[in-house]
Amino acid sequence: MTWAIVIQLIAQVGLPLANTILQKWFSNPGASVTGDEWKALMAEASKSGQELMAARLQAAGIDPASEQGKAFLALSVGVT
Amino acid sequence: MRSNGSCANSALGVENGRCMKRYRNLLSLSLLLLLLPLSVVPPLLVIGGCKTPSAQRTSYNTLATVEASTLAAYSAYLDLVIAGKVPTNDVPRVTKNFNSFQQLMTSAITLAQFNVTNAAPPDVIAASQGVLGSIASAKGGAR
Numbered sequence: 699m700t701w702a703i704v705i706q707l708i709a710q711v712g713l714p715l716a717n718t719i720l721q722k723w724f725s726n727p728g729a730s731v732t733g734d735e736w737k738a739l740m741a742e743a744s745k746s747g748q749e750l751m752a753a754r755l756q757a758a759g760i761d762p763a764s765e766q767g768k769a770f771l772a773l774s775v776g777v778t
Numbered sequence: 779m780r781s782n783g784s785c786a787n788s789a790l791g792v793e794n795g796r797c798m799k800r801y802r803n804l805l806s807l808s809l810l811l812l813l814l815p816l817s818v819v820p821p822l823l824v825i826g827g828c829k830t831p832s833a834q835r836t837s838y839n840t841l842a843t844v845e846a847s848t849l850a851a852y853s854a855y856l857d858l859v860i861a862g863k864v865p866t867n868d869v870p871r872v873t874k875n876f877n878s879f880q881q882l883m884t885s886a887i888t889l890a891q892f893n894v895t896n897a898a899p900p901d902v903i904a905a906s907q908g909v910l911g912s913i914a915s916a917k918g919g920a921r
Contacts, residue, residue: 718850722843731838736891739842742849743883747873750849754856770860773869 747774837890841902845883848906852876855913868916875912879905 751774752762760767855872858864879902886902 719843719847722839722846725839725842726835729835731834735838736887739838739845740884740887742845743880743887745849745880747852747876747880750853750876751856751873754853754860758857758860760860770866773859773866774856774873775870 750774834890841883841886841890844902844906848876848879848883848909851910851913855916858917864917868912872909872912872916875905875909879909 748771751771752767755762755767755770760770762768762771852872855864856869859866859869882899882902882905886899889899
């Protein structure tokens with residue numbers, strides 16, 4: 699089941715992300731999972747769409763507090 | 779005959795009694811040492827909800843893989859939206875799917891830390907597929 703998931707993910711997100719996916723998949727085989735690893739994963743899973751939009755705006759050189767930034771952030775509230 | 783501490787050399791009944799007592803003590807101690815891990819470790823594993831390291835690693839790696847790929851796909855989609863290469867119309871719908879996925883993933887991680895049988899629950903996989911599918915339709919095949 700799990701290999702099918704990985705293959706399906708690679709097929710959907712495209713080959714450029716395949717390396718990231720496979721690295722995650724093969725990381726520390728056999729080793730027990732540390733508390734820090736769980737915390738890091740939980741931190742990733744706790745990010746909202748709006749937080750990610752703000753991060754991507756900053757990466758693109760757009761101030762999230764600007765009018766343009768606010769317009770993008772308003773879109774990413776996630777309510778249809 | 780004087781005892782030199784070795785039971786094999788003791789001839790007197792008193793010495794034999796001491797030796798037997800010593801043997802019994804050693805036997806008790808050995809049994810205690812042998813049984814201690816058996817009696818203490820399994821309850822600790824149950825309390826801690828641990829699985830074998832490899833099973834837990836499989837769960838973690840699967841969840842981390844699904845999270846990383848969904849996050850990367852959503853971030854790449856946002857980059858296209860910000861760059862004006864993809865219309866903004868579908869951003870609320872895609873974001874709603876993404877937020878739902880994140881909530882399910884948070885629950886799955888919490889469960890996986892203690893005890894789960896599935897490497898990644900089917901609802902998390904389905905939610906990830908929902909995000910990726912909505913991104914694909916929002917892009918309109920312009921990957």
